[in-house]
Amino acid sequence: MTTDESTGAAGGTARGLVLASHPGPTAAVTVLTALLAWSAGHDPARGALVTVAVLAGQLSIGWSNDLVDARRDRAVGRVDKPVASGAVTERAVRVACGLALVVTVALSLACGWASGLVHLALGVAAGWGYNLWFKRTAFSPLPYAVAFAALPAVVTLALPVPALPAAWVLVTGGLLGVGAHLLNALPDLDDDEATGVRGLPHRLGATRVRRLAPVVLLAGSVVAAYGPGIDGTGLGLLAVCVGLTGVAVVGRGRLPFVAAVLVALANVVSLVARPG
Incomplete structure (x- = not known):
């Protein structure tokens, strides 16, 4: 193999690894974490x-x-x-996944025992649990609810003086996680059913999911708006989230999930604007 061929193969593997990491949701959660860290005063x-x-x-x-x-x-x-299309080998993804886990454990514990254990036990374990089992059951929203609710706690427990976030923050995170799960599953309902995956969205059906997900997202936004005391920022948050929820209702493909992520982002921006 020539140098150019080796470089091309490495570039193809790197690109495949990026795409296999689910870059959209991964980037969204990372940005939300950075905003939460800023809001918490890190x-x-x-x-x-x-x-x-x-x-x-x-x-x-x-x-x-x-x-x-x-x-x-x-x-x-x-x-x-x-992986399925052959753009990257399973071996390469396994190695990357193993290294990511090692780094996750090391960095999580470096954030402090409380923050690290919450992240590993409620965040990462919830995600892996969804992949391995929950996605095939009626309890498929549970890992999303747990992981999204835990994320603010991961951030605040890493402070010099560890603290739990306010209860309304945890409730908001859990509701937004459930809404995101429902909308994320929509485009793949038929493919999933064809291979035996029947989570809660599959059991409800596309029509019910499209009706339920916006209600869940708006419930989370209402909690976020009223939790610290309603004000102009809170009312503005609700207005933005109502608009984004409308996009989630009428959108197709991945657009509803993108709208759900933007609802979560709007709630976190609101938190940054008025901590409490």
């Missing part, structure tokens, strides 16, 4: 540590998802999945 170095720890955990979850689903994805011809 200094830049500590905030970066928490954010990179969460990023490593998300990478491990994304890569494990593609590994677990590789056989199913091949069966339904998912050319958008790098």
Whole structure:
């Protein structure tokens, strides 16, 4: 193999690994973590540590998802999945996933025992649990609810004086996680059913999911708006979230999930604007 061929192969593997990591959701959770760290008052170095720890955990979850689903994805011809399409080898993804887990454990514990254990036990374990079992059951929203609710706690427990976030923050996170799960599952309902995956969205059906998900997202936004005391920022938050929820209702493909992520982002921006 020539040098150019080796470089091209390495570049192809790197690109495949990025795509197999579920870059959209991974980037979204990472950005949300960075904003939460800023809101909590972390200094830049500590905030970066928490954010990179969460990023490593998300990478491990994304890569494990593609590994677990590789056989199913091949069966339904998912050319958008790098492992199933052959864009990257399973071995490369396994190695990357293992390294990401090692980094996740090291960085999480470097954030402090409380923050690290919450991240590993409630965040990363929830994501892996979803990939390995929950996605096939009626309890499929549970890992999303737990992981999204735990994320603010991962951040605040990493402070010099560890503290739990306010209860309304945890409730908001849990509700937004459930809404995101429902909308994320929508485009793949038929492919999933064809290979025996029947989570809660599959059991409800597309029509019910489209009706339920916006209600859950708006419930989370209402909690976020009223939790610290309603004000102009809170009312503005609700207005933005109502608009984004409308996009989630009428959108197709991945657009509803993108709208759900933007609802979560709007809630976190609101938290940054008025901590409490």
